[in-house]
Amino acid sequence: MQLSIGQVAERTGLSVHALRFYEKEGILAHQVHRGPGGRRVYTQQDVDWLRMCIMLRMSGMPVPEIRRYTELVRQGDGNELQRLDILKEHQERVRQQMVQLQECMDLITYKVGKYEDYVNSIAAKAVGQ
Amino acid sequence: MQLSIGQVAERTGLSVHALRFYEKEGILAHQVHRGPGGRRVYTQQDVDWLRMCIMLRMSGMPVPEIRRYTELVRQGDGNELQRLDILKEHQERVRQQMVQLQECMDLITYKVGKYEDYVNSIAAKAVGQ
């Protein structure tokens, strides 16, 4: 299956601009090949790869690190340990992020509870009047 | 207890620059009062407030929204419903973020597992030789 940049944009949710930007940043496992008129032709694998990159970005992996990982994959077999290192390191960061986020959530939930109680008590008084 | 900007920086983890920046952005519940020589004098309440703001920032609340919330608090009683709205909205965003983060985590964990298996199988072969 051959996909144009527009189609890839649709199915990844990235903008056409962002796709070209990612390519320039070296974030494509197997560089996009070009069709007639120099147009980019993507495959399903490209889309799959992009979806993974989107996950990595969403979870806060910086573009340069995604590039490092991508380069390892491009180089092919033999560097699996390095790839594993990158992934594990990121996994740890994500774990920490989740812990932090949970702490924030706890505080917010506590505050929401307080305000709800307060607002309800006001409403109750109003009814009592 | 009176605190200098430097002391507040220490106990919040924010930089002195960031503290002045936050103040300029209107993110201080009760505006910092000034001591001799125009120096900022913070109280424990300021520190507590800042700690909450840090939680809100960490969980992705944009500065302008923290300002809105701060302004409501500054205005005093009577707008608790609006404050509650802001908090609930943010709570929902944080919830979504956590879901996303968990999805990313699942993918990463899956990949880490794959690579570990692979790396181990290689190691086993090496031993077998």
Add this chain to the structure above:
DNA sequence: CTACGAACTAGACCCGGCTCTAGGTCAAGA
């Protein structure tokens, strides 16, 4: 033909959130 839509490149621009600089005040200690 021509005109539209989708693609191309290179590079400028934007935004949020700080961070840093320049130039100055002030108080305490050597």
Add this chain to the structure above:
DNA sequence: TCTTGACCTAGAGCCGGGTCTAGTTCGTAG
């Protein structure tokens, strides 16, 4: 007295991550 260090203001600069523009080139449809 001089120096040091913490503070002050206003405003410039930086970084990450895109986003947008200008000026073209295609291929297809009217």
